[in-house]
Amino acid sequence: xxxxxxxxxxxxxxxxxxxxxxxxxxxxxxxxxxxxxxxxxxxxxxxxxxxxxxxxxxxxxxxxxxxxxxxxxxxxxxxxxxxxxxxxxxxxxxxxxxxxxxxxxxxxxxxxxxxxxxxxxxxxxxxxxxxxxxxxxxxxxxxxxxxxxxxxxxxxxxxxxxxxxxxxxxxxxxxxxxxxxxxxxxxxxxxxxxxxxxxxxxxxxxxxxxxxxxxxxxxxxxxxxxxxxxxxxxxxxxxxxxxxxxxxxxxxxxxxxxxxxxxxxxxxxxx
Amino acid sequence: xxxxxxxxxxxxxxxxxxxxxxxxxxxxxxxxxxxxxxxxxxxxxxxxxxxxxxxxxxxxxxxxxxxxxxxxxxxxxxxxxxxxxxxxxxxxxxxxxxxxxxxxxxxxxxxxxxxxxxxxxxxxxxxxxxxxxxxxxxxxxxxxxxxxxxxxxxxxxxxxxxxxxxxxxxxxxxxxxxxxxxxxxxxxxxxxxxxxxxxxxxxxxxxxxxxxxxxxxxxxxxxxxxxxxxxxxxxxxxxxxxxxxxxxxxxxxxxxxxxxxxxxxxxxxxxxxxxxxxxxxxxxxxxxxx
Numbered sequence: 072x073x074x075x076x077x078x079x080x081x082x083x084x085x086x087x088x089x090x091x092x093x094x095x096x097x098x099x100x101x102x103x104x105x106x107x108x109x110x111x112x113x114x115x116x117x118x119x120x121x122x123x124x125x126x127x128x129x130x131x132x133x134x135x136x137x138x139x140x141x142x143x144x145x146x147x148x149x150x151x152x153x154x155x156x157x158x159x160x161x162x163x164x165x166x167x168x169x170x171x172x173x174x175x176x177x178x179x180x181x182x183x184x185x186x187x188x189x190x191x192x193x194x195x196x197x198x199x200x201x202x203x204x205x206x207x208x209x210x211x212x213x214x215x216x217x218x219x220x221x222x223x224x225x226x227x228x229x230x231x232x233x234x235x236x237x238x239x240x241x242x243x244x245x246x247x248x249x250x251x252x253x254x255x256x257x258x259x260x261x262x263x264x265x266x267x268x269x270x271x272x273x274x275x276x277x278x279x280x281x282x283x284x285x286x287x288x289x290x291x292x293x294x295x296x297x298x299x300x301x302x303x304x305x306x307x308x309x310x311x312x313x314x315x316x317x318x319x320x321x322x323x324x325x326x327x328x329x330x331x332x333x334x335x336x337x338x339x340x341x342x
Numbered sequence: 343x344x345x346x347x348x349x350x351x352x353x354x355x356x357x358x359x360x361x362x363x364x365x366x367x368x369x370x371x372x373x374x375x376x377x378x379x380x381x382x383x384x385x386x387x388x389x390x391x392x393x394x395x396x397x398x399x400x401x402x403x404x405x406x407x408x409x410x411x412x413x414x415x416x417x418x419x420x421x422x423x424x425x426x427x428x429x430x431x432x433x434x435x436x437x438x439x440x441x442x443x444x445x446x447x448x449x450x451x452x453x454x455x456x457x458x459x460x461x462x463x464x465x466x467x468x469x470x471x472x473x474x475x476x477x478x479x480x481x482x483x484x485x486x487x488x489x490x491x492x493x494x495x496x497x498x499x500x501x502x503x504x505x506x507x508x509x510x511x512x513x514x515x516x517x518x519x520x521x522x523x524x525x526x527x528x529x530x531x532x533x534x535x536x537x538x539x540x541x542x543x544x545x546x547x548x549x550x551x552x553x554x555x556x557x558x559x560x561x562x563x564x565x566x567x568x569x570x571x572x573x574x575x576x577x578x579x580x581x582x583x584x585x586x587x588x589x590x591x592x593x594x595x596x597x598x599x600x601x602x603x604x605x606x607x608x609x610x611x612x613x614x615x616x617x618x619x620x621x622x623x624x625x626x627x628x629x630x631x632x
Contacts, residue, residue: 092573
């Protein structure tokens with residue numbers, strides 16, 4: 072059987088580093104990014120430039136150090152955040168859009184129409200800077216489906232190349248994931264971003280990919296908020312011979328052996 | 343209802359386990375929603391069941407047992423009793439025939455009591471059709487204990503129940519290659535609440551006891567039971583959690599006997615710092631150097 076070609080978006084340096092207690096220096100971030108690039112990771116989410124000068128410095132060095140991977144700058148729906156990402160030289164400017172009413176109401180304290188309006192403004196700034204735009208639907212798994220469809224259509228109309236569907240609190244089941252990803256309107260590349268709160272991030276990512284997603288987000292060792300993100304090594308183990316990410320499992324395992332001391336500085340975190 | 347079998351105690355060295363710990367471990371498993379606990383003959387002898395139960399042990403030779411709970415109604419109707427807490431427990435033989443099959447080997451199991459193991463690669467296959475074939479195999483009992491070698495056992499177990507399966511075997515945390523019990527239970531609680539009636543708030547206590555008995559720590563970020571899974575550091579998430587914890591929590595930490603904690607670190611924002619100052623009865627001005 073021919074393996075289907077899929078692609079990895081690695082978010083070790085952004086979502087992964089958000090694990091409580093994790094902190095990478097500029098040099099460590101560059102080391103990790105170079106390893107990911109050499110492994111064949113297609114896109115590296117290198118961080119959030121809006122975090123400050125050190126993050127920007129890391130970002131610029133990563134951009135210079137990586138030969139093939141596209142470098143993503145992660146942003147809230149904020150023009151100043153986006154300016155920082157553009158200034159750091161990110162290839163792709165990712166805009167994270169809260170999609171569930173819970174996040175829109177409780178966190179942003181805004182309305183759906185305000186979200187759509189802000190998103191349009193952000194997209195215009197990114198196009199003016201001639202950068203690739205990708206849009207992420209945060210908490211999409213708990214969002215109202217009609218609004219998800221509206222956001223997907225808006226993303227497409229705004230010229231986003233990729234739509235990230237996030238199971239932000241990791242509550243999906245594989246069958247729900249299949250049903251949901253299959254229903255996403257066409258003509259935009261889909262990326263699945265699964266969290267491991269119920270221990271199903273790998274299975275959910277596989278179902279997303281089998282239902283048409285082109286990209287899966289993952290992290291080294293599965294690090295990330297709470298119970299972590301989709302673990303890249305586990306994803307490769309589970310899809311051997313079925314899906315081809317252009318990454319050798321054996322090389323990844325060697326690479327993780329080398330990077331373990333950087334990622335887990337405290338043995339307590341790993342235990 | 344779904345039968346949930348826990349196999350944890352069959353998989354690690356229990357030589358040093360006291361009867362008190364064994365009873366406590368079983369108690370906690372039943373409390374969190376386990377229907378049957380699989381035990382080795384050696385463990386059964388340590389539970390202190392009366393002579394007739396020990397006779398059962400001799401009859402079974404080296405095969406394992408299931409420990410189950412008696413329903414209160416059956417106690418009232420005069421079932422043989424033992425001292426508390428074991429008066430609520432009974433033993434029955436594990437009469438499941440274990441079969442490690444691959445997808446291409448599905449067979450007829452007419453009137454048999456079967457436990458299917460293996461099937462670790464189901465997530466990359468057409469598993470709804472495979473489940474349908476299994477459910478139509480004519481088995482009297484069909485228990486599924488998928489291997490976790492491909493890190494998808496929880497998903498397979500949950501999908502099995504969603505497809506109509508009525509029995510699953512698990513093991514606590516992920517040291518056994520069984521579906522992690524705590525993940526399966528939470529999956530059932532969230533996705534099929536009508537099938538679940540356990541109290542998961544004992545999971546934290548169960549983790550502590552497990553770590554002491556097994557002599558190995560559970561990973562801090564282990565799904566459901568990891569000690570650190572409700573620690574929040576990043577500014578964006580702290581902001582959300584302080585406004586409404588539901589924004590970035592899949593369930594209330596207390597559901598699993600844990601609690602949320604705002605921690606300071608590289609990703610902390612101003613709100614985290616202010617929260618911590620407030621929490622320590624310190625004012626903002628004290629944090630700003632003059």
